[in-house]
Amino acid sequence: MLLAKLLSIGGASSSNFKNICIHLLGDERLLRESYKFRRLRFLLPDLGIRIVHEEPLLKAYLASVLDGLDFLTQRKTLVYDKNLGNDIDRADALQNIGPNVYLVHESLHLSLRSSLGTPKDPTAIVCEEALAQSMEWLIGLEMHSALSQLAWRLQSPVQIHPAIRQTAMALINATSDKTLYELILHSFLSSLFLRDKFQKSDFKKICDLLKLEPSSEMFSLFKIGFDMSDRFRYDTVWGYVAQKSGITVEHYLCNQSIDFQTPLHAINGLNFFREKKFFAGSRSL
Numbered sequence: 001m002l003l004a005k006l007l008s009i010g011g012a013s014s015s016n017f018k019n020i021c022i023h024l025l026g027d028e029r030l031l032r033e034s035y036k037f038r039r040l041r042f043l044l045p046d047l048g049i050r051i052v053h054e055e056p057l058l059k060a061y062l063a064s065v066l067d068g069l070d071f072l073t074q075r076k077t078l079v080y081d082k083n084l085g086n087d088i089d090r091a092d093a094l095q096n097i098g099p100n101v102y103l104v105h106e107s108l109h110l111s112l113r114s115s116l117g118t119p120k121d122p123t124a125i126v127c128e129e130a131l132a133q134s135m136e137w138l139i140g141l142e143m144h145s146a147l148s149q150l151a152w153r154l155q156s157p158v159q160i161h162p163a164i165r166q167t168a169m170a171l172i173n174a175t176s177d178k179t180l181y182e183l184i185l186h187s188f189l190s191s192l193f194l195r196d197k198f199q200k201s202d203f204k205k206i207c208d209l210l211k212l213e214p215s216s217e218m219f220s221l222f223k224i225g226f227d228m229s230d231r232f233r234y235d236t237v238w239g240y241v242a243q244k245s246g247i248t249v250e251h252y253l254c255n256q257s258i259d260f261q262t263p264l265h266a267i268n269g270l271n272f273f274r275e276k277k278f279f280a281g282s283r284s285l
């Protein structure tokens with residue numbers, strides 16, 4: 001039923017939204033419902049980043065494997081995979097699939113890079129990844145309706161459990177979404193810096209750093225970053241780090257320790273999002 005409703009909204013060729021992806025099912029719904037999604041999409045042209053659906057470019061990007069992000073960065077172009085149009089009758093199948101192009105995630109990377117440059121050293125690369133992951137999570141949090149959650153599934157693999165959503169919203173109401181963002185960012189940083197498993201003592205240190213009174217709710221939110229698979233952490237993120245810097249995971253683990261002071265690149269990234277008013281509201285249209 002939800003999918004039928006989403007389909008009845010259909011294409012967005014008549015939409016007034018800037019930079020809408022007209023071949024992407026539910027794109028307009030996401031633009032309407034999430035302030036941060038809208039903010040990100042509207043920001044792209046200001047940063048000189050275009051967003052297109054072009055088959056040859058899509059094929060070349062998908063073939064780039066670990067270099068896909070650099071492929072897009074060099075072209076200042078985001079490419080998306082059409083899922084609305086020809087085979088709409090088979091659209092029920094969409095219920096069971098996710099995106100094969102992570103448009104939101106890559107939008108975040110390219111936006112950060114347009115301001116901070118492409119990171120070179122392992123720490124900055126991991127910081128950028130943690131920033132993109134945590135911001136994507138925070139955008140996903142703004143998908144409150146079942147309809148937008150379905151549309152979101154077609155653009156992002158990030159799924160938020162209803163109980164976690166409730167806890168996160170309660171924290172925003174009690175503090176601010178910037179507080180939540182910092183907590184989630186540190187969670188992803190800890191996880192991506194290959195902290196093998198979540199430790200309660202780490203959580204206490206992060207709360208001290210952020211000047212937060214630890215609570216069981218915050219504790220459950222801090223575990224978010226550790227939900228991602230080991231395969232993603234090691235093969236994807238560290239595969240990329242190794243390729244770009246020549247450093248191996250083993251080398252890194254032997255020579256670096258996590259001091260839990262937010263690395264500089266993460267602070268700069270946080271400031272970038274703040275300047276671009278990502279924390280200025282949460283209004284749907």
Ligand SMILES: [Zn+2]
Pocket residue numbers: 105109129132
């Ligand atoms: Zn990434």
